[in-house]
Amino acid sequence: MKKESSKEAIRKELQELGSSLGAVDSTPGFRVPDAYFDQLPNTIQEKVLEKTSPSAFNLPFLVYRRLVPVMAVLLLLAGIAFSLFMMRSEGIRDQLATDQLDAELEYFAYRTSMDHDLLYDLVLESDLTADELLFGLEPGIAEGENGYDEIMEMMFEDARYYGIESSYLLSSLD
Amino acid sequence: MRQYTDEELLAMFFEGDNPNYAFSLIVRKYQEPVYWHVRRLVISHDDANDIVQDVFVKAWKALGKFRKDSALYTWIYRIATNEAFSFLNKKKRRYMLPLVDVSKQLEETLEADVYYQGSEMEKKIQTAILSLPEKQRAVFNLRYYDEMKYEDMAKILDTSVGALKASYHHAVKKIEQSVHGD
Numbered sequence: 001m002k003k004e005s006s007k008e009a010i011r012k013e014l015q016e017l018g019s020s021l022g023a024v025d026s027t028p029g030f031r032v033p034d035a036y037f038d039q040l041p042n043t044i045q046e047k048v049l050e051k052t053s054p055s056a057f058n059l060p061f062l063v064y065r066r067l068v069p070v071m072a073v074l075l076l077l078a079g080i081a082f083s084l085f086m087m088r089s090e091g092i093r094d095q096l097a098t099d100q101l102d103a104e105l106e107y108f109a110y111r112t113s114m115d116h117d118l119l120y121d122l123v124l125e126s127d128l129t130a131d132e133l134l135f136g137l138e139p140g141i142a143e144g145e146n147g148y149d150e151i152m153e154m155m156f157e158d159a160r161y162y163g164i165e166s167s168y169l170l171s172s173l174d
Numbered sequence: 175m176r177q178y179t180d181e182e183l184l185a186m187f188f189e190g191d192n193p194n195y196a197f198s199l200i201v202r203k204y205q206e207p208v209y210w211h212v213r214r215l216v217i218s219h220d221d222a223n224d225i226v227q228d229v230f231v232k233a234w235k236a237l238g239k240f241r242k243d244s245a246l247y248t249w250i251y252r253i254a255t256n257e258a259f260s261f262l263n264k265k266k267r268r269y270m271l272p273l274v275d276v277s278k279q280l281e282e283t284l285e286a287d288v289y290y291q292g293s294e295m296e297k298k299i300q301t302a303i304l305s306l307p308e309k310q311r312a313v314f315n316l317r318y319y320d321e322m323k324y325e326d327m328a329k330i331l332d333t334s335v336g337a338l339k340a341s342y343h344h345a346v347k348k349i350e351q352s353v354h355g356d
């Protein structure tokens with residue numbers, strides 16, 4: 001390392017300034033743990049490798065800073081949507097629990113030779129309200145050709161919406 | 175181990191087969207002066223240890239763009255000084271501390287540091303140094319402890335030689351007053 005002056009030159013400069021600091025031993029008394037400087041190069045090498053190796057999360061800081069609030073908002077929206085869905089499902093579930101609707105569903109399943117549990121699940125996942133179901137499943141309407149077709153159409157539509165194959169739905173119908 | 179010159183180290187890094195090895199030699203050459211420079215500014219060993227590691231990580235990342243007409247020695251010292259100042263500024267902002275309180279906190283760190291074993295006189299000098307403004311502290315340390323040329327200090331601190339001399343002289347007067355004044 002290049003140095004303009006030895007300790008002597010610095011002392012001389014201090015003397016010229018009228019300071020006695022030049023006469024003091026300039027070792028400041030700081031210490032390091034044993035073998036610190038033997039280990040430091042390896043620690044630095046590891047840190048260099050860690051900081052420069054490609055990572056899945058190796059995004060620039062600014063991207064991170066923008067991504068975090070966006071992700072938080074998306075998570076919040078997803079949470080709200082999920083809560084609404086659960087509230088609605090719970091509402092229908094409660095309504096399905098009424099004896100009248102359950103009996104209607106059982107009857108409809110019997111009439112169409114459809115699996116009762118599958119019908120129950122489809123109704124739970126559908127957008128149909130309890131009133132629509134009760135109206136659609138009225139024996140008189142369901143028995144009539146139009147009523148049956150209407151309900152089947154609604155169910156197929158809902159099944160498509162929820163990604164249930166029409167063929168799977170048909171296979172469960174006799 | 176043979177001590178390479180900066181020019182040799184840079185040639186090994188840019189033209190050799192193994193830049194990692196060349197960089198490890200740069201670390202070995204500069205780890206101690208950089209550590210002591212940072213340690214005198216931030217006082218705590220743990221803080222200095224973290225900062226020195228960051229200094230060399232930054233140096234590694236930026237060395238590819240290093241302009242060979244400047245000196246490696248002052249370039250590394252410049253990174254180290256900036257990292258230490260930035261650490262102290264963060265500390266100030268985090269605790270919303272005015273300058274006086276930062277000095278006080280550094281004094282407390284010095285008192286509590288198990289890796290500080292200075293004599294009473296050394297402690298007095300360190301305490302007096304800690305009462306100086308940050309940049310003046312760096313000027314005093316670089317001149318008094320590192321015995322650095324004003325021209326090199328000018329490159330590190332981005333200040334004219336005249337201003338550095340004036341700053342050093344002021345610092346010496348203040349320390350003198352503080353050590354012998356009471």
